[in-house]
Amino acid sequence: MKKIALFPGSFDPFTKGHEDIVLRGRQIVDEVVIGIGHNSQKQRYFPIETMIHCIKEAFKEYDNVRVESFVGLTAGFAKKLGAKYLLRGLRNTTDFEYENSIAQINKNIYPELETILLITSPELAYISSTIVRDIHRYGQNVEKYLPYKLPT
Template identity: 55%
Template sequence: MKIALFPGSFDPFTKGHEDIVLRALPLFDKIVIGVGSNTAKKYLFTLEQRIAWIKTTFKNNPKVEVIFYDGLTVDFCAKINAQYILRGLRNPTDYGYESNIALMNKALNNNIETIFMLTSPELMAINSTIVRDILIYKGDAKQFVPTSIQNDF
């Protein structure tokens, strides 16, 4: 069984995240969206809210599972038997950052491959940091999050 982990903090989950998962579904038997804890981030939304939004987004897709994890991503991959880490790339800056993480993960566990997918062009400008800023300043961020959760924004 081909299992991919799509890790992130997803604060909040955006249309860009949704795009990567939907386009990757044909490649894997199962995609686990791992809502991780990043010690360098201050969160706007609770862990419970972020998980609920992602579960709502994929409620009709049995190939998608949403789980909280803490610790090293490669350790979580081993725990859930994931052979792949799925990452979305919007631009060359993302590649520079993500490729270094992929190399470190490979050094920690040679059995796990990182798969990069380019975000669809119309969604490349969307990122969680900007969406959070829009929300903090009372802007309308509905167009940047999945349809299934827009009423919460």
């Protein structure tokens, strides 16, 4: 049976830290699905269509990475995909506290779902989508934080 991992997030934007988790995760499982969720509590900065295009471009050389968007619960989307694993990155202890709670809820909803937590590579741990958005919002170049070029 194919081992599929879902790497869910709003990815607004998808950063080099996210890329690091996908590249390392694809060595553990057969396929990684980058799932861009529609979060009703968040107003997107970058359009979801732009992120889908940019992420697909970043991973075009990898046949075991694909990108999809979804609405609803992550566990429900994982089940629909046949994914038995959730792939998540940890930058710090705050991330761990959050991911621990989410992993337990997801396991309760979809008992076959296991969460794989990867520690972000130290040289990328300071990068967050929030910081990148803020830098971009004020007209600064963010290319060194992203694994793709933003469309102009």
